Amino acid sequence: MLVLVFASACATRKPAEPKPLPPEQAQAFFRGARDPRQFWLTVYESDAGPVVTGGNRLHAERFAHMPFVSSRSSTLPLLEIRGRHPTEYAALLDTSSRGSWVDFDTARAVRATPIAPPLITKHAEHVADPNIGCLSVISTIRLENLRVESALFYVRMVDGPLGPLLRNVPTDRKKERKRAPAPLEASFVLGCDWIKSFAFVQIDYPNRSVAFSSTRSYTPSEDHVIAVLPLREKNGIFAFRGTIDTEPVIFLLDSVGDYELAMARPADPRARRVTVGDLVFRNTDVVPLDEHHLGLPDHPRIGRKLLEHYRVTFDRSQRLVFFERPK
Helix, strand or coil, rough: CHHHHHHHHCCCCCCCCCCCHHHHHHHHHHCCEEEEEHHCCCCEECCCCEEEEECCCCCCCEEEEEEEECCCCCCCCCEEEEECCEEEEEEEEECCCCEEEEEEEHHHHCCEEEEEECCCCEEEECCCCCEEEEEEEEEEECCCCCHHHHHHHHEEEEEEEHHHHHHHCCCCHHHHHCCCCCCCCCCCEEEEHCCCCEEEEECCCCCEEEECCCCCCCCCCCEEEEEEECCCCEECEEEEEEEEEEEEEEEEECCCCCCEEEEECCCCCCCEEEEEEEEEEEEEEEEHHHHCCCCCCCCCCHHHHHCCCEEEEEEECCCCCEEECCC
């Protein structure tokens, strides 16, 4: 395990040079591992590797409505969350990430505890990052007054920030807030596993907010609904059937991606017609995945520059996704 940690490349806070995680820090972190059953978690094996159930627990009938804390000119879904203490941390809501992540310094600050046996590690698949994460438990994460207990995050085993997981998108809001700013870089990434813990999660791009509902399903406004799609998954990531210039494809939705459409080897820099259910996008700009240092090359991605015109609701309880015009 330690060999994997120290052999991986490291990203650090700008403008510092890459810095390996000191061995004594990694050893101390792993020594603090606890049996998952102490957190009422169950670990079982699957074809895709270890699966953990019982985490990200919610209280019934809870709701949170949170504004973006990114630049006012941005539609980046960046939120402020808290642990058990009042300190606020920036969190990026990324629907292209299968798991949720936290940087090592923040993990220690919020007392993240690795679970073992088995010690569960993985690489981020949605971006090009050679570093591993170690699955850990944070006792409480707060979204306003909504509490998530036994929250599961992969701790990135690097002495520094989340690096490629931040997607190279500026998150600095320092000049736009009179009160003390949040960290210049997100400390957390909230992935699909996080969204699937709720009855629904809504990203309202035009109004720059995210809503979380613990148990109530979503009822859209008939006057505003544009498309309703079945909520599918590919390797734990939200996916949707559609077409690119009449060719059938399975799309991934990338809530963070700073592009319209991305794919592994685009034959043309522009797609004449992209359809997802009743949504139709014409003359869509296409970028190569590697240009944005993205993984998962088997599927094209619809990025934030197309999504930012809509209110997008992921309703896990109904297994549906709603696209609506903003109110």
